[in-house]
Each structure stands twice: as structure tokens, then as C-alpha cells.
Amino acid sequence: MLEIDGLTRRFGDRTAVNGVSLRIPAGQMVGVIGRSGAGKSTMLRMVNRLTDPSDGRIRFEGTDVTALRGRALRDWRMRCAMIFQQFNLVQRLDVLTNVLVGRLNRRPVMTSLLRMFTAEERAMALAALDRFDLAETALQRADTLSGGQQQRVAIARAMLQEPRIILADEPIASLDPRNSRIVMESLRGVNREGITVLVNLHDLATARDYCDRIVALNAGRLVFDGPPEHLTAQRIREVYGVSEEEFAEEAAIAVGATPRHAAIAA
Amino acid sequence: MSTAYGNDLPAVIRGEEAYRAARRQKRAQALLGGLILLACLLAAAWVSEAHPATLWAGLPRIGEYFARILPDLRWHALFAGSETEGSIAFWFYRLPEWALLILETANMAALATLLGSAAALVLAFPAARNIAPSPLAFHLARRSLEALRTVPEIVYALIFVWAFGVGPLAGILAIALHSAGANGKLFAEAIENADLKAWEGVQSAGGSWLHACRFAVLPQVLPNIISYLLLRFEVNIRSASVIGFVGAGGIGEELYKVISFNYYEEISAIVMLIILTVACVDLLSERLRHAAIGRLEAAR
Numbered sequence: 001m002l003e004i005d006g007l008t009r010r011f012g013d014r015t016a017v018n019g020v021s022l023r024i025p026a027g028q029m030v031g032v033i034g035r036s037g038a039g040k041s042t043m044l045r046m047v048n049r050l051t052d053p054s055d056g057r058i059r060f061e062g063t064d065v066t067a068l069r070g071r072a073l074r075d076w077r078m079r080c081a082m083i084f085q086q087f088n089l090v091q092r093l094d095v096l097t098n099v100l101v102g103r104l105n106r107r108p109v110m111t112s113l114l115r116m117f118t119a120e121e122r123a124m125a126l127a128a129l130d131r132f133d134l135a136e137t138a139l140q141r142a143d144t145l146s147g148g149q150q151q152r153v154a155i156a157r158a159m160l161q162e163p164r165i166i167l168a169d170e171p172i173a174s175l176d177p178r179n180s181r182i183v184m185e186s187l188r189g190v191n192r193e194g195i196t197v198l199v200n201l202h203d204l205a206t207a208r209d210y211c212d213r214i215v216a217l218n219a220g221r222l223v224f225d226g227p228p229e230h231l232t233a234q235r236i237r238e239v240y241g242v243s244e245e246e247f248a249e250e251a252a253i254a255v256g257a258t259p260r261h262a263a264i265a266a
Numbered sequence: 267m268s269t270a271y272g273n274d275l276p277a278v279i280r281g282e283e284a285y286r287a288a289r290r291q292k293r294a295q296a297l298l299g300g301l302i303l304l305a306c307l308l309a310a311a312w313v314s315e316a317h318p319a320t321l322w323a324g325l326p327r328i329g330e331y332f333a334r335i336l337p338d339l340r341w342h343a344l345f346a347g348s349e350t351e352g353s354i355a356f357w358f359y360r361l362p363e364w365a366l367l368i369l370e371t372a373n374m375a376a377l378a379t380l381l382g383s384a385a386a387l388v389l390a391f392p393a394a395r396n397i398a399p400s401p402l403a404f405h406l407a408r409r410s411l412e413a414l415r416t417v418p419e420i421v422y423a424l425i426f427v428w429a430f431g432v433g434p435l436a437g438i439l440a441i442a443l444h445s446a447g448a449n450g451k452l453f454a455e456a457i458e459n460a461d462l463k464a465w466e467g468v469q470s471a472g473g474s475w476l477h478a479c480r481f482a483v484l485p486q487v488l489p490n491i492i493s494y495l496l497l498r499f500e501v502n503i504r505s506a507s508v509i510g511f512v513g514a515g516g517i518g519e520e521l522y523k524v525i526s527f528n529y530y531e532e533i534s535a536i537v538m539l540i541i542l543t544v545a546c547v548d549l550l551s552e553r554l555r556h557a558a559i560g561r562l563e564a565a566r
Binding site: 048050074075076077078079081082084086087088089090091092093097101102104105109112113154157158161 | 461463464466467468469470471472473474476477480481482485486488
């Protein structure tokens, strides 16, 4: 159970996330939607602690995540893997080492700095790559892969952390429709194995297709929380004051993605 | 004609006037700037006693010195043995010894570059503004790099000759310390230009600061670092050639000796050797640098 209580983050006089409270039971797949600047990214980054909250608390199974420091903080980050819109791989390193980055926290400092990993860990990494049809690319440099492939490498890296939670920040915003589907299905597959998934999405349709539960943010505040079928066009108009199509287009432009209906028209 | 270009339109007239006014202002600013610079230059020259008259009087004497150190080469005996006066072999009659000293100089430069750059790499990560672990570490690293590179090599060399005695060790340490400071700043700047997406990737996976430096930043900046390292090697060859003046090893000691004893022809011979060596190292390291960068780029 991940409990978020009154989570707030201020940047100067702007409040990115404003008193958000959520209870997320283990194993749920939660889609977080909202316009650009709604605070989706900031919220996810606070859960991983890449960004520190200004106020509020995050608890995971009784542990106060917001109070963690040093070693304990790194252990928490390992348990809640993060996936980024821009993949955030090391472009100049090979794919296998990029995946093995997920094991760094468990290795002694000296051997890990020398890039020494055990045969079991390499086997784990290759198996994870194979699962996403990337075993053949293991020794290529990450920057030789397509965006969709890189995002799957990032998921493989997350899997090597053996996480309890995966936080995905706009994982498909930089991908074409086919790769988006592959990545979302990978995330859904991982979720079925019992890993909680929190995924920021600009696309409502994707959120409806893949998530058990949708959380909507607007200007840093929680404005909807419920199953996808409750998020009707009517509800969206109430919450955001625009039609679903307008919302989709706006959100897509904000993350630099092609809006779905435009892609179909073209 | 004038209507064809529309230069009697009000917009054109206004635009032209504005353009001229802007030009006039720019010119006035440039002129003022130039005058201030000239005044500063004259003041600086006056303070540092760089009088044109002294310069004028001294110039011929430079020529005179060069004339003295020039070898007395004779065309008919140019390729004769070292016993014949006027041959190249006679000019370079101590070539074997000098070659050894040149080798020692290059060795000193290579060792000092490696030692210094290793220290520079360690200090560069905390000295990079974007990834420094804390403001304290940042300032400590930055200030120590500054201190290391502000002190000239020759001053370090004097201290180390006093401490460790006359010889190459003092020279190596002196050049290494200065290299650490100079390269550390360059490395830190390369790191500051690195893309931090991978950094977040490693941190978000539970990697420590060291892990992030090693896995997210080092692979990105390595070609730059190798390039700076080889460049520093070229610079250090030059430094190692003169550091012997204070007894810190290398060809400099010999050069100092022949200068102070006024062995004119030998001065030019040694200077020739140094120039040749520096030119060779320059060419070689440039090749090496491009090859290294090319290999790293192609290492996929």
C-alpha cells in the first residue's frame, strides 16, 4: 500500500502539486492524467524522491518515504523504479550495461564502479531483454536503438531493480502508436506480476484501455479518482471545462506527441 | 525609379533614419571603446616600463644573439663526421646524450600528465556545478583546482627540488600539480555540459552519487577528457623542457648550462632538438586524439 498524504510541492510562488492524497493498494495499475503543468511529473518524481516535497507525506507499507536519507533513500529508489519520457539511458554505454544499472544498488561500491557484475546478474539482464525481444541488441550502444526499443530497455532496467512499484512518467509520449502499444502492454504485463504501476499519460484513451484506475490532476489538485468507466466525457467537461477532444489535443501538444485522431487522419 | 524601389514611402524613410542613427551610435561606442582601450594600454606600458625606446635599442641585440648561436655550417663539409668543423654532426656532437635527455623530458611530461589528469578527474566531479554533491564540496574542489593551477610550475619545481633533491622526480611532481589544476577545470566544464537525463536514470534506480558519475557522466565526457589529456601532454612537453632550469630534470638542465656557459652553438642545437620534439609530439598527439575520439565514437 502506497499512501500519499497532502503532498505539496512549491517552486518559488508556483504550486506544482497542491495537497494531493491517494491510497494505492499493491498491484494496481493507476493512470495519472492532466494537462501540461498539472503536476503529474512532479508528483511521480516526489514518490521516487528525485524531487523533494515541500509538504505532506508519502508512506509505503508503514515506512515514511519522505524522511529517508542516504542508503535508505537509495534502497527505496531501487524498490520504486522510474521510467522517463526520454528513456534516460546512458547513450554511450551498451544495452546490457544500461540494464545492469538496475543492479548497482545491490553491488559493493568498488566492483560496481569497475563494471563488474555477476554471471547471474548478466543472465537476469539478458532474460529481461529477451522478454522484450531485445536480447540481440545486448552489446549495441543504447543510442543505436529506436525510441520504442530504448523505452523497453528502460523497462528491463526497471525490472532488474526487482521493484515493488514502477513509476512511468509519460512513457509513450515520444513514441509512435505501434511502439506505444508495445510499451503499454509491457507495463501491463509487468503489472500482472504484482508490481504496482503509476503511469502519467497525456492520452485519455490509453489510460482507459490499460489502467484499473484513473487519477486526474488539474493545477496541482486532485480532481478525479476512480475507475475508467466513471471518467465520462461529461465528467471531463466538468473537471477541465473543455471537451475530451480538445483535452486530448492540448495534452498531446504539451508533451510533443502526435494527437491520436490527427495521427489517424494523416 | 525612386517609386519602383519605394524609397519615398514613409516607412522606408523612417526605417532608413533609424538605421543611420543606430549606425552612428554604434560607431561612437566603438570609437569610445577603442580610445579607452588605447589609454589603458599606454598606462599599462608606462607602469611596466615597456618603453618603445628600450624596445628599439634592444631589438638589434636580439639579432646579435641569434647570430652568435647560429652554427658555423660549411657547405662542403655539411655531411662529414663529427670531427670536421662545419658539419651537422659537429654541431650536434653530443646528440646521444641530448637524445637521452629529450627522452627523459618526454617521460616526465607523460608521467606528469597521467598523474595530474588522474587527480584532475577525481576533483572534477565535485567541481562540476551541475552534479556537485554539496555546495561545500563544490567550493572546496573548485578552490583547490584554482590554487593548483595558479602557482606556476617553476615555483612548485623549486619547492620540490628543495624537498626531494635535484632530478626528474621534482619536475614530474611540479608539472603534475599544475596539470591537475588546469585539466580539472576543463574536465569540470566538460561535465557541466553533459546531459543529465542518464544521471537521473541512474539515481532513480538507486545508484549512488559515485555510480551516477561513473555510469551516467563518465561515458559521455570520456572523449573530451582524452582530448584534453593529449593536449595537456603537448603543453607539458614544453614545460618539461624548461623546468630543468631549476634542477628539476630533463633537457632544461643542459640548456641552462650551455646558456650560462655561453656555448653558443650548443644552445641552438638543443633549441632545435626541443622544437623538433615538440613538433613531432604535436603531430603525433593530434593523430592520436582524432583516432581515440573516432574509436570512442565508433565503439558501438
